[in-house]
Amino acid sequence: MDAGKVAESGPAAASPEAAEAHKPAPNMPQFTRDEDLHAYHEMLLIRRFEEKAGQLYGMGLIGGFCHLYIGQEAVVIGMQMASEDGDQVITGYRDHGHMLATGMEPKGVMAELTGRRGGYSRGKGGSMHMFSREKQFFGGHGIVGAQVSLGTGLGFADQYRGNGKVSLTYMGDGAANQGQVYESFNMAALWKLPVVYVIENNRYAMGTSVARASAQTDFSKRGLSFGIPGEQVDGMDVRTVREAAARAIEHARSGQGPYILEMQTYRYRGHSMSDPAKYRTKDEVSKMRDEHDPIEMVRKRLLELHGVPEADIKATDAKVRETVNAAAEFATNDPEPDPSELWTDILLEVDA
Amino acid sequence: MATDILMPALSPTMEEGKLAKWLKKVGDPVKSGDVLAEIETDKATMEVEAVDEGVLAKILIDEGTEGVAVNTPIAIIADEGEDVEAAAAAGGKAKAEAPKANGHDTSVEPGGDKPATIAKTEDDAPRAPAAPATITAKANDPVMEEFPTGTEMVTMTVREALRDAMAEEMRRDGDVFIMGEEVAEYQGAYKVTQGLLQEFGAKRVVDTPITEHGFAGIGVGAALAGLKPIVEFMTFNFAMQAIDHIINSAAKTLYMSGGQLGCPIVFRGPNGAAARVAAQHSHDYAAWYSNVPGLKVIAPYTAADAKGLLKAAIRDPNPVIFLENEILYGQTFPVPKLDDFQLPIGKARIHRPGTDVTIVSFSIGMTYALKAAQALAEQGIEAEVIDLRTIRPMDSATIVESVKKTGRCVTVEEGFPQSGIGAEISARLMVDAFDFLDAPVLRVTGKDVPMPYAANLEKLALPNVAEVIEAAKAVCYK
Numbered sequence: 001m002d003a004g005k006v007a008e009s010g011p012a013a014a015s016p017e018a019a020e021a022h023k024p025a026p027n028m029p030q031f032t033r034d035e036d037l038h039a040y041h042e043m044l045l046i047r048r049f050e051e052k053a054g055q056l057y058g059m060g061l062i063g064g065f066c067h068l069y070i071g072q073e074a075v076v077i078g079m080q081m082a083s084e085d086g087d088q089v090i091t092g093y094r095d096h097g098h099m100l101a102t103g104m105e106p107k108g109v110m111a112e113l114t115g116r117r118g119g120y121s122r123g124k125g126g127s128m129h130m131f132s133r134e135k136q137f138f139g140g141h142g143i144v145g146a147q148v149s150l151g152t153g154l155g156f157a158d159q160y161r162g163n164g165k166v167s168l169t170y171m172g173d174g175a176a177n178q179g180q181v182y183e184s185f186n187m188a189a190l191w192k193l194p195v196v197y198v199i200e201n202n203r204y205a206m207g208t209s210v211a212r213a214s215a216q217t218d219f220s221k222r223g224l225s226f227g228i229p230g231e232q233v234d235g236m237d238v239r240t241v242r243e244a245a246a247r248a249i250e251h252a253r254s255g256q257g258p259y260i261l262e263m264q265t266y267r268y269r270g271h272s273m274s275d276p277a278k279y280r281t282k283d284e285v286s287k288m289r290d291e292h293d294p295i296e297m298v299r300k301r302l303l304e305l306h307g308v309p310e311a312d313i314k315a316t317d318a319k320v321r322e323t324v325n326a327a328a329e330f331a332t333n334d335p336e337p338d339p340s341e342l343w344t345d346i347l348l349e350v351d352a
Numbered sequence: 353m354a355t356d357i358l359m360p361a362l363s364p365t366m367e368e369g370k371l372a373k374w375l376k377k378v379g380d381p382v383k384s385g386d387v388l389a390e391i392e393t394d395k396a397t398m399e400v401e402a403v404d405e406g407v408l409a410k411i412l413i414d415e416g417t418e419g420v421a422v423n424t425p426i427a428i429i430a431d432e433g434e435d436v437e438a439a440a441a442a443g444g445k446a447k448a449e450a451p452k453a454n455g456h457d458t459s460v461e462p463g464g465d466k467p468a469t470i471a472k473t474e475d476d477a478p479r480a481p482a483a484p485a486t487i488t489a490k491a492n493d494p495v496m497e498e499f500p501t502g503t504e505m506v507t508m509t510v511r512e513a514l515r516d517a518m519a520e521e522m523r524r525d526g527d528v529f530i531m532g533e534e535v536a537e538y539q540g541a542y543k544v545t546q547g548l549l550q551e552f553g554a555k556r557v558v559d560t561p562i563t564e565h566g567f568a569g570i571g572v573g574a575a576l577a578g579l580k581p582i583v584e585f586m587t588f589n590f591a592m593q594a595i596d597h598i599i600n601s602a603a604k605t606l607y608m609s610g611g612q613l614g615c616p617i618v619f620r621g622p623n624g625a626a627a628r629v630a631a632q633h634s635h636d637y638a639a640w641y642s643n644v645p646g647l648k649v650i651a652p653y654t655a656a657d658a659k660g661l662l663k664a665a666i667r668d669p670n671p672v673i674f675l676e677n678e679i680l681y682g683q684t685f686p687v688p689k690l691d692d693f694q695l696p697i698g699k700a701r702i703h704r705p706g707t708d709v710t711i712v713s714f715s716i717g718m719t720y721a722l723k724a725a726q727a728l729a730e731q732g733i734e735a736e737v738i739d740l741r742t743i744r745p746m747d748s749a750t751i752v753e754s755v756k757k758t759g760r761c762v763t764v765e766e767g768f769p770q771s772g773i774g775a776e777i778s779a780r781l782m783v784d785a786f787d788f789l790d791a792p793v794l795r796v797t798g799k800d801v802p803m804p805y806a807a808n809l810e811k812l813a814l815p816n817v818a819e820v821i822e823a824a825k826a827v828c829y830k
Contacts, residue, residue, distance in 0.1 A: 154576070
């Protein structure tokens with residue numbers, strides 16, 4: 001993932017026409033060839049991983065709740081491209097993308113989805129509750145909004161230690177209506193905590209559209225009364241995400257306090273696997289897929305602007321597929337946790 | 353007509369205070385709203401204002417006097433134009449209204465409605481300030497079994513013991529900090545954090561807005577990141593706003609992360625009934641937290657236990673609920689003077705050995721249990737009183753061993769009966785000591801009603817010593 005952070009100038013565009021077609025809108029941030037390649041790989045990994053998870057769910061290998069991130073990939077990848085190692089990430093229950101983006105192993109994530117011993121939580125957490133201290137990923141939380149106070153606490157710890165790190169605290173448009181979000185905003189602003197609040201506005205809190213649930217539908221304004229700056233970002237374009245993320249993270253890291261990014265995004269699938277998504281039209285979904293797909297946009301740029309041979313892209317596709325298939329294979333064959341695991345990890349032993 | 357000025361109560365639980373300073377002197381005219389004097393308790397300093405107009409005829413309690421009981425006449429105000437000398441003489445003989453006994457009736461008499469008589473004559477010498485007693489641990493003193501015989505003991509309040517525990521742990525470990533409402537500049541709503549801000553600074557003694565849900569979550573987040581927060585709730589009633597983070601975020605994350613993310617945090621504050629604060633401020637949550645795997649729950653009675661267990665709680669790598677009691681804050685106990693006095697979590701203590709009946713309690717319930725045991729002894733029944741100290745993990749072994757000896761058990765708690773701590777103990781004894789029981793286990797609990805405000809109803813709602821005695825005699829078939 002570090003490749004994406006290296007600013008290298010890409011090769012010339014394949015043709016003057018292509019360059020013209022991809023001519024950036026004024027102020028549109030541009031990616032180098034390597035950055036686009038990186039973003040493509042990372043987002044595709046999430047997309048294919050989630051599709052596979054959906055498949056395994058259909059086969060009965062994944063139980064309970066399973067919330068897919070398909071459509072929203074540009075948000076977490078753009079954020080990660082602007083973050084530093086050691087910055088913490090915490091989110092709600094639509095969390096598989098965040099795990100992969102922080103570098104967690106697809107095998108371990110998939111095996112947790114199937115409730116196997118090789119899962120990140122040894123099969124005891126499931127889709128909504130996975131963590132990696134190594135990758136500074138703090139979950140994975142099933143109570144809508146709880147991660148916002150917890151993420152603010154991560155920022156509190158960063159400030160306490162003076163370690164220069166930033167807490168990237170994600171929530172959905174639904175969670176943004178929870179009371180503790182505003183309690184957290186207040187304290188984060190009061191104490192100038194290094195927290196970037198990322199509101200992933202995918203337009204629907206389960207089946208309730210933003211307009212039906214929110215008196216203020218511009219989520220970037222949700223911190224106004226606390227003096228927290230915010231902005232609305234095209235969350236379908238990984239370039240705009242990274243650019244805004246860099247600004248927000250710099251703000252937080254430099255001691256100026258929290259920052260709010262409303263990522264305008266879209267989930268293609270239902271809220272969870274059992275959601276037929278009748279609250280929106282098929283046309284709405286296909287329009288987003290056809291015109292704003294975050295991965296397709298990058299793919300086109302790679303082909304037409306950066307002149308990446310199609311074979312190279314197909315090779316990436318194949319590699320990602322292979323990774324995901326291996327993860328599914330592992331998650332299918334890995335044994336369930338030993339029954340003795342029922343009684344472990346309840347309390348830590350006290351050091352003598 | 354002369355008016356007596358009485359020692360005011362500054363809080364629902366205040367029983368006495370220090371008359372710190374007189375701001376008016378005899379002969380001074382006084383009008384409504386004038387500050388007459390300053391009063392100090394261990395929690396706060398307050399001004400006494402005049403309600404009526406007149407002349408300060410006589411000062412009954414000198415400034416600097418400690419231990420002045422609430423409602424003691426402290427001065428006499430003569431009406432304007434009244435003979436000050438006569439008023440002073442007459443007023444001084446006015447009978448002082450004794451305070452009504454509020455809640456927590458630990459008198460032995462059933463329903464004993466005998467408020468302490470505190471009216472003082474003018475000749476009463478001011479009470480001497482309590483000296484910091486230095487006593488020595490005795491060999492057979494059950495309270496002192498957990499440290500070497502001969503250890504020097506210092507008398508201190510539960511409040512001071514808690515403060516010292518936190519201060520010692522904060523000196524020892526830079527990752528320990530305290531956050532909560534009024535913990536810093538105000539010095540603690542109940543003065544438990546007194547002096548911590550001065551010693552450790554605002555970075556480690558953090559005043560929060562009134563926002564329990566939010567700051568509990570921030571505390572848990574900081575703990576997941578490896579810090580060791582002490583989160584003070586002004587009372588555990590307010591922790592209901594935050595209980596999602598206590599249960600769902602703090603208690604469960606270790607398990608849900610497959611052992612990766614521990615949560616070394618202490619949630620502490622007063623729990624249960626104080627006095628006359630009604631249903632929303634009087635709930636005992638011991639049974640609630642006791643129900644949750646992933647938590648440890650502590651509810652000490654003595655100052656030594658408060659200190660030793662709070663230090664252990666702060667060092668514990670798990671989330672610990674530390675249930676204090678407002679009434680006990682001001683009570684004094686001997687505390688061992690040791691450099692690093694810690695007590696093991698999960699160990700009950702036999703507070704009073706006995707042979708005839710086992711009484712199990714914790715926190716303020718111990719005050720009923722111990723008074724009952726004393727009264728029972730006078731009637732020839734030797735009760736063994738066990739102080740649980742830790743509610744979860746519960747020290748079943750100590751209870752079972754005791755019941756094997758006595759064959760009888762009474763539990764005492766201020767919480768509600770259904771699914772309470774007594775219910776849990778009863779169930780355990782059914783399994784682990786069934787063959788040793790000579791009588792059914794009886795529970796003395798708070799009544800199954802929201803806590804009423806009225807003094808008489810509140811007293812009825814709480815357990816009392818007579819109920820404990822009655823239950824103990826019942827299981828002894830006496």
